[in-house]
Amino acid sequence: MKFNQLKLYLLSALVTLPATIGHAQESLGAGEVNSLFAWSDVVRNDVRFSWDLSTRSVHAAGVDRTGFLTAFGADVHKVFSSPAGDIGTLRLQGYALRADGLPMTPGFFDSAHDWEWTYRFFDFNYTRYASEGVNLRVGHFEVPYGLEQTQSTNGTLRDYFSRTNLGIKADWGLSLNGANATREYEVGLTRGSGNLYRDLEENYVFAGRLGTSREEPLAFGASFMSARLASNGLARRERLGLDAVWSGPKATLLGELNIGHDENVDITNGLFELNISSPDERKLAYTQLLGAEADGDDRYWATLGALQNFSDGLTMSAQWQVDLDAVEGAERGESFALQLRCRF
Numbered sequence: 001m002k003f004n005q006l007k008l009y010l011l012s013a014l015v016t017l018p019a020t021i022g023h024a025q026e027s028l029g030a031g032e033v034n035s036l037f038a039w040s041d042v043v044r045n046d047v048r049f050s051w052d053l054s055t056r057s058v059h060a061a062g063v064d065r066t067g068f069l070t071a072f073g074a075d076v077h078k079v080f081s082s083p084a085g086d087i088g089t090l091r092l093q094g095y096a097l098r099a100d101g102l103p104m105t106p107g108f109f110d111s112a113h114d115w116e117w118t119y120r121f122f123d124f125n126y127t128r129y130a131s132e133g134v135n136l137r138v139g140h141f142e143v144p145y146g147l148e149q150t151q152s153t154n155g156t157l158r159d160y161f162s163r164t165n166l167g168i169k170a171d172w173g174l175s176l177n178g179a180n181a182t183r184e185y186e187v188g189l190t191r192g193s194g195n196l197y198r199d200l201e202e203n204y205v206f207a208g209r210l211g212t213s214r215e216e217p218l219a220f221g222a223s224f225m226s227a228r229l230a231s232n233g234l235a236r237r238e239r240l241g242l243d244a245v246w247s248g249p250k251a252t253l254l255g256e257l258n259i260g261h262d263e264n265v266d267i268t269n270g271l272f273e274l275n276i277s278s279p280d281e282r283k284l285a286y287t288q289l290l291g292a293e294a295d296g297d298d299r300y301w302a303t304l305g306a307l308q309n310f311s312d313g314l315t316m317s318a319q320w321q322v323d324l325d326a327v328e329g330a331e332r333g334e335s336f337a338l339q340l341r342c343r344f
Contacts, residue, residue: 207227
């Protein structure tokens with residue numbers, strides 16, 4: 001990524017903005033200027049915009065350094081509407097990530113110390129026919145599968161291992177989706193290249209989830225995925241999954257079970273989570289048990305985490321992860337992560 005170009009663009013925008021406003025004031029009369037700013041206030045009030053900054057430190061057992069992952073991003077959310085009703089929802093979330101000596105550097109970085117531009121959601125969901133149960137989503141969005149479809153974990157330490165299970169978390173493409181009082185669904189066809197759109201001719205992801213309403217105390221869903229992903233060539237992945245969420249007054253139980261195969265290797269994996277939140281929902285503690293089996297090779301691990309929302313925009317979280325099936329005599333794999341996140 002040409003990060004210097006991004007910095008120059010932002011600097012030029014900041015420099016030219018006052019001159020642009022001054023020129024507008026000279027060219028227009030006072031009434032016209034007031035009308036212009038009144039209109040811009042309406043636009044701003046109709047758009048949710050936030051800066052999103054976070055820094056994460058990760059220390060793994062047996063590694064003599066602490067790694068860092070820093071994110072600088074912006075989040076734009078706008079609902080377009082007309083007198084006849086809502087037209088659609090636009091989400092734009094772009095982030096500059098900086099990796100420095102992480103124990104396991106994500107594969108989209110070129111080195112252990114590198115900048116990279118990433119997208120989370122970068123999509124438009126056309127909702128003109130939502131009352132009939134059909135919306136059309138286009139852009140970059142999460143692959144519709146499992147707990148990640150109903151639980152918001154982007155930008156947090158907690159996740160539901162969709163990247164580990166599916167080989168991909170978010171992708172470029174389109175989907176049909178909809179919801180009513182009793183059920184929700186999303187079926188998508190995407191490129192299969194992840195953060196950047198890359199046409200390798202036969203790469204794709206076809207995935208979907210059908211579930212009961214996530215607003216119910218007990219919600220469950222069924223998912224599928226068929227994909228060819230870039231991994232030493234193109235590798236086929238197939239998955240079927242079931243997920244469930246039970247929400248009580250203070251505690252929530254979540255579970256997911258998946259079966260399928262990667263090429264000719266049979267895969268079974270799943271997770272279970274218990275989390276407890278405070279009455280004002282500013283504090284959350286959770287524990288997870290995760291497991292995966294690939295042709296008889298088992299692996300189990302657990303996480304214990306907590307987060308504290310100090311205000312509407314400032315959150316601190318911590319998570320400890322440990323392998324439960326270390327080979328006898330070998331050092332047990334474990335890591336500790338701490339993150340500070342600020343949205344304003």
